[in-house]
Amino acid sequence: MPRNAIDIPEKIEYLSILNEKGELDTSLEPDIPEELLLKLHRSIILGRKFDERLLNLQRQGRIGTFAPTSGQEAAHLGAVALLRPSDWLVPAFRETAAEVWRGRSLESVIIYFNGYDEGAEIPQDLNNLPISVPVGSQIPHAVGLGWAAKYRQTDNVAMTFFGDGATSEGDFHEGLNFAAVFQAPVIFVCQNNHWAISNPVAKQTRSKTLAQKALAYGMPGIQVDGNDVLAVYAAAKEAVERARAGHGPTLIECVTYRMTVHTTADDPKRYRSEEEVEQWRKRDPIARYQKYLLDKGLLSEDKIADIESEVLEEIQAAVDGAEERMKALGDPNNMFEHAYARMPAYLKEQKKAFAEEVAEMTEVKNSG
């Protein structure tokens, strides 16, 4: 009776193209149009500056809790840059820059995190799903969307994001398994930022990589330097092309780092060292990418300064616009909207009773 090793042909690769010192592997350098390279740069800067401003607004009590993205901009922008408008973005909650890349307004982000449902509004022409707070729970939706796109004989794909913690959830395993079984055109992008609140990735899994989990489902997996936007782009390009061609899903693990808090309600000093954070600061996605663009002659120090001030102006305009718009969002009666396609009779009664109650409660009426 034999007891032989089973030949499993798949391997897990690690991809790095532009390392933390800004050194480029020209043999792996993806062919990205200049315009797209610059758009990516601007979006990374916008993502970072917007994140810093949101943190500032939260500390001032002008918005509520949110999940910052600093340090992870390359990991989600490099991937989402491959999508067409007709593709689907299925985010978790730490891909704000990717949502904005796709067309979500900065204003809506501010309004949402200041606790108004109106901030969750998705324009009719935008194929973004709303953020999904229960960890990993959005993953199967991408499978259904991808499956439907294939059923309707389009070559559209669905791309979903999640963190390292999500790979422990049933939704992750069921989603990847279903996608592989049905060969759905889905790109699973794991932003391995090393920390699920206080739990390090080593306590999340005994696997050497998260990418290798793809092999169990019979799909390709790749681990990339998630702070190298060129590597993320290159891996996502392969995955998106494979999905469009009808060859099924891919798992991409972007190794990155959550530079700040899990959410603004979190204190990372309780569980991780400042030394570790410092190590990752040296691997920041922005510095190396700017060096790359400077070396290519696509940017200058002056141009970078211009971009930063343009981005700050854009953010200020969004803050002003959001705060102006929120002045008109005081009416709590509209919390009854969008429960059902048609409001059931008993809910109409509740809404009517609420309107009568609230008319007498000036403090509620004016709380907006």
Next chain:
Amino acid sequence: MAKMTMVQALNLALQQEMEKDDSVIVLGEDVGVDGGVFRVTDGLIDQFGEERVLDTPLAENGIVGMAIGMAVYGLKPVCEIQFSGFSYQNFHQIENHAARLRRRSRGRYQVPMVLRTPYGGGVRALEHHSESREAYWAHTPGIKTVIPSGPRNARGLLVSAIRDPDPVIFYESKALYRAFREEVPEEEETVPIGQPRIVREGKDLTMIAYGAMMRPTLEAAASLKDKDGVEAEVIDLLTVSPLDDEIFVTSVLKTGRALIVHEAPRSFGPGAEIATRLMEKAFYYLEAPIERVTGYDIIIPLFSREKAYLPNEQRILRAARKALSH
């Protein structure tokens, strides 16, 4: 018209809706080649192919999560969860997403999916196969919970559920699947969601039930007439949530007495909500305390004792006479 069991009537609804609308997709465990463990999806794979009848991996949460994505895209997925006892595995996807995506996207997306699942006792099944947990679903805003009571309304309700723009939990009583046949028209027939029906008129007592409990309730109403000369009005809810109270409130304004029957556990069950609506809207017309005949607040026993657990004609009669004694 053909005489059909509920299984055949449900199959007719699926087959006709799939024929009319290529956005209707059936998915679940064993729904394809096997035709479903109760054969509700029998033959659909032969007519519509593997592309529209998906034998999925064994993961309830994955089935529902994938269906949500399909529905957001604009398809109309009809999932079968093999037994409602396994649907708690997908409760999360219904509660966190199916029920909320309309709200969370401010109307940009909706989730026109149906989750069909057999519920309830009475077929001598294994543990986890006999619960009646409609209250879980009814407590979640944003979804609808529909429970037919016979072949003809099962067919009409399922057609409505498939066409409904909101997610519908569709509870099918296993005890009714093959219990009796009814004339079911071949041509299209829908039964509106959210509208209870008066199935027997009367002036002395209002009996409110749904699903498998309609039969013992109607038997009890007949006995009340024969033995006691009492004319009971019987209402079939058909939709547990959103609960429309107009018909049963109007009835109780007339009869002054109400009795509610369900096989779900009593506490926090649908009967509690129905009784409260009656207190809110018919209090001064009540001649007697509202009676509830329900499952007990225990896990339903294994099948040798399930008949003792489930409401039956005798228990309903006893409660009715109590209500009439005041």
